[in-house]
Every structure is written in C-alpha cells, then in structure tokens.
Amino acid sequence: MIATAPLFNRSGGWLADPGFGVYVHIPFCLHRCHYCDFNTYEGQDSLFELYVDALVTEIERWAGATRPPTSIFFGGGTPTLLAARDLRRILEAITRRMGLSPGAEVSIECNPETVDEPKFEALLAAGFNRFSIGIQSLMPHVLRGLGRTHSAERALESLAAARRAGVADLNADLIYGSPWERPEDWARSLEGVLGEQPDHVSAYALTVEERTPLHTLVATGRVRDVDPDVQAERHALADECFGKAGYERYEVSNWCLPGRASAHNLLYWSAGDYLGFGAGAHGHLDGRRWWTVKLPREFISAVARGACTEEGAEVLDHEQRGPEALMLGLRLASGIDVGAFNARFGDGCLSDRAGVISDIVGAGLLEQSGSHLRLAPGATMVANEVICRLL
Ligand code: SF4
Secondary structure, three states: OOOOOOOOOOOOOOOOOOOEEEEEEEOEEOOOOOOOOOOOEEOOHHHHHHHHHHHHHHHHOOOOOOOOOOEEEEEEOOHHHOOHHHHHHHHHHHHHHHOOOOOOEEEEEEOHHHOOHHHHHHHHHHOOOEEEEEEEOOOHHHHHHHOOOOOHHHHHHHHHHHHHHOOOOEEEEEEEOOOOOOHHHHHHHHHHHHHOOOOEEEEEEOOOOOOOHHHHHHHOOOOOOOOHHHHHHHHHHHHHHHHHOOOEEEEOOEEEOOOOOOHHHHHHHOOOEEEEEOOOOEEEEOOEEEEEOOOHHHHHHHHHHOOOOEEEEEEOOHHHHHHHHHHHHOOEOOOEEHHHHHHHHOOHHHHOOHHHHHHHHHOOOEEEEOOEEEEOHHHHHHHHHHHHHHO
16 A cells, blocks of 8 residues: 655745644664664663553653644654554554644654565554655665664665555665765765655764764774764765755755655754653653653653653743744754744844844845745855854
8 A cells, every 4th residue: 555645734844833743762773873872772672562561651641731743753763673563552552642633744763674565564554654764874884884784785675665565755864974984985875875766865964972982983093083074065965966856955954855844853943842752752842841761661660650751851931942943943944934933932032133143144144035034055064153153
C-alpha cells in the first residue's frame, strides 16, 4: 500500500499556527557513534520491553493540556531498534489519548542496519508516514571515522527498501565536513543519495561535542579538528547540487522537494508547543519547558512507582519568548512573517531591536522583504553570529 502524503502545512515557511507536536524518545542504539552526544545507550536490549511499557503508561496517564497532534516524531537513539509491534503500541497509546489531526505527519528515525522492506511495511501499517534514515556518508572511510557501523551499500539499500515498501515521504540525514572527508567524498555522497531521490535531505556540519570519543581524539591530536571554512564549502556544494536537482533549502541545514518540508521541525522552528515522552525527552507548552530523567532505568522505575518523570523545568516569560522565537524563526530561509510574529509574541521584541536590525540589514546579513524578515542568502553560514547580535 502506498502511504498518502500528510496534508499539514509542509511549504517550509514560518507557521503563524505551528500546530501541536508529540516527541517520543527511544534512547537505545546498536552502537554509539564516535561523535554522538545524544541521550542514548548501547547494550540495553533487556530494557526494551520495560521501556515500551513505561512509555505507554506515561502517555496514558498524561494529565496536562493536549490537542490532536499535527505531528508526531519518534527520535533517538535508534527507534527502529525496537520491534514494529512495540513502536505501534506506543503510537496507538498517543492516538488513543490525544487523537490525531487529519493529515498529521508521523515520523520515525531509522538506522540503515535496523530496517528492511518488511519492517518498513509493518511501520507503514502501524501508522508511520515519514521515514528519516541516518545515511551520514556513502564513503566507507568516512563512516568508519564517524564510528558508524553500517556500510554504504546498506545505506543505499535502506532508501531503496523504503520505496519498495511504499514509503512516500523519505528523508536522508547526512553529515559533512568531518576530518576524514575529502571534497570528492562529499560530492560522491551527495550524488549517491540524490540518485535515490529522497523527498527531503538534512545535511549537518559535524560538530565536535564534549564528552565524546571524537572530542578526545581531537583534544589529544590524533584527529584534526573540523575546519569551518571547509564546512562552508561543503554546505555550498550541497546547496548547489540539491538546487540543481529541484530541492529548496528551507532551513540552514534542510532541503526538500516542493511541499515536503518536515512539519515537526517547522513546529520547532516556529516556536510551537509539543509534548515530550521518554528518557531525556523535552517538552514545551505555552512558554513552559521541561525535561524528563535521562537514564532509561530511572524513567522505567519512576513510571512504575507512579512518580513524576520530570527532572527539571523552566518558565520563559514574555520577554524571553519573543527573542527565542526570533532565534528559531530566522533559521528558516523564508525567515519570520513580521505581522504574524508580532501577533504571537507582541511587537516589543522586534521594535526594541529596530536599531540593531537596521544595522544588520545595512551590513547585508539580514533582509526585509515584504512582510518577512530573514537572513540574507549569503549569511546562512554565519546565522549563529547574526542571531547572537540580535539577541
Ligand atoms: S545512531 Fe544516531 S543516536 Fe545512535 S549513537 Fe549514532 S548518532 Fe547517536
């Protein structure tokens, strides 16, 4: 069966009404990659069943505000390390408790080693309609350097298997600018992935995060550090290749075919509300942000005791919400819709910054075009610096 494409706003622009999202964190991986600082653990297979039970219980007992989600995102970790029937149980718990908006996007992150055609079919039947596959690179030495254990062939096969199973909404995740990558390696990875015609590509510059094996390798001089100039060149090449192939860059690191932007990520970049379930998951409702206990065992035990799984929370006041929403919205290529932004966050946020905005526009790094305020096309790689000046 071919899954129908979700109907929710996928144009890639800032959303005046971002909808309502649900994030589910699956904190397990086959193996930890050298660069990864996510909340994920290897060798905890014995916890899978207990964790799924805990998630279902936690979702069923959610007593806070809720609406039928316009997007649901299973991330990790490697969600597809769990059996399709377990992922289905979690998804059914969400839809039982909250309903589901018509045309909602229901995404799941997949590792190439944990998916094949029957698994995609089972996940489609369970209700998932968008699949995001962690390809990262198609060059064996780059994959090895990153600590990825899948092969390039397996990565390409996972994209092809998704299509054979009837996946109509497919994302490929890539990483560029690692110390092991030569210019021709990146060009070959881009060419190979585009050959499979995914609907969406996320390509992120490798960052060396503290407390990772990669950080130790760099700090001890065994691997050279990443070079921002090289990464800017790789980003430009990706932009050129994707553009020629008909993809639009709608966010600093995300490209899609027309109408195939990620609804869930648009919700984040439009400062929307979402619930987060699972170990280390984050949620945000109307300016209140919270996060749950990080360790899977702690999460399971808290749920079993009927205790609160929240580890911490912060409440953003009106003065803080506007700048944060501005920071997120300017990552989108279309920027923010000024009228809609002011309607949601008050006009003080932008009017207080009129002087600095005018200076940055004058420097050619921001553009005011019609009702939109956005980064100038050449300012994409200095987005963080521009945003820092604004804040
Ligand atoms: S598969 Fe993803 S989440 Fe898991 S260790 Fe690697 S980078 Fe981290």
